[in-house]
Amino acid sequence: GDSVTQMEGPVTLSEEAFLTINCTYTATGYPSLFWYVQYPGEGLQLLLKATKADDKGSNKGFEATYRKETTSFHLEKGSVQVSDSAVYFCASFSGGAQKLVFGQGTRLTINP
Amino acid sequence: SAVISQKPSRDICQRGTSLTIQCQVDSQVTMMFWYRQQPGQSLTLIATANQGSEATYESGFVIDKFPISRPNLTFSTLTVSNMSPEDSSIYLCSAPVGDSQETQYFGPGTRLLVL
Numbered sequence: 001g002d003s004v005t006q007m008e009g010p011v012t013l014s015e016e017a018f019l020t021i022n023c024t025y026t027a028t029g030y031p032s033l034f035w036y037v038q039y040p041g042e043g044l045q046l047l048l049k050a051t052k053a054d055d056k057g058s059n060k061g062f063e064a065t066y067r068k069e070t071t072s073f074h075l076e077k078g079s080v081q082v083s084d085s086a087v088y089f090c091a092s093f094s095g096g097a098q099k100l101v102f103g104q105g106t107r108l109t110i111n112p
Numbered sequence: 113s114a115v116i117s118q119k120p121s122r123d124i125c126q127r128g129t130s131l132t133i134q135c136q137v138d139s140q141v142t143m144m145f146w147y148r149q150q151p152g153q154s155l156t157l158i159a160t161a162n163q164g165s166e167a168t169y170e171s172g173f174v175i176d177k178f179p180i181s182r183p184n185l186t187f188s189t190l191t192v193s194n195m196s197p198e199d200s201s202i203y204l205c206s207a208p209v210g211d212s213q214e215t216q217y218f219g220p221g222t223r224l225l226v227l
Contacts, residue, residue, distance in 0.1 A: 032212075034215070043219055043221040044155075044204065044218040046216075093216075100145075100155075100157070102155045104154045105153075105154045
């Protein structure tokens with residue numbers, strides 16, 4: 001079945017550092033891919049998405065590019081802020097599964 | 113983006129009791145989803161609720177434990193029955209809103225602690 005694998009956390013960075021959170025997927029066909037963010041004590045917010053190969057999703061300075069050849073959707077940000085501290089989830093949605101499949105989540109802490 | 117609300121936002125319950133969680137969407141949607149997020153874990157899909165039909169449960173979840181109602185296109189409830197401490201989790205509902213059935217928006221979650 002479909003699955004999503006994220007890099008192990010937690011990740012701790014200093015403010016203004018470069019961020020990469022790796023995400024790879026396995027799916028039947030070509031799924032749509034998503035990054036969700038969960039701030040402390042809150043629900044999930046959609047951060048960005050990409051629906052086909054080579055698409056780049058972007059929002060709030062975060063970016064991720066749908067790479068079919070490496071089945072990846074890595075999340076990047078050039079300069080993180082303390083307010084980016086949260087748990088980030090990568091997810092896929094394929095026509096085969098007909099549901100969102102989530103990675104295990106990566107907890108990010110940004111120190112001032 | 114859609115506005116999805118849940119009630120209650122949190123609760124502390126005694127074992128053996130049941131809690132019903134409500135989910136309201138600000139627009140009509142065909143499908144609604146219920147997830148469980150155990151402490152420090154990712155989200156696990158409990159069931160898919162379609163209006164006018166029985167909910168479809170994922171492996172490991174049964175209707176007797178998690179009965180779901182879907183009386184109309186904007187509302188659903190999830191009941192956690194005969195609770196035990198292992199049911200302590202965050203319960204979230206979601207719905208795809210707009211043109212894309214793949215893009216789901218989530219409610220703020222219900223934080224449940226069972227003593």
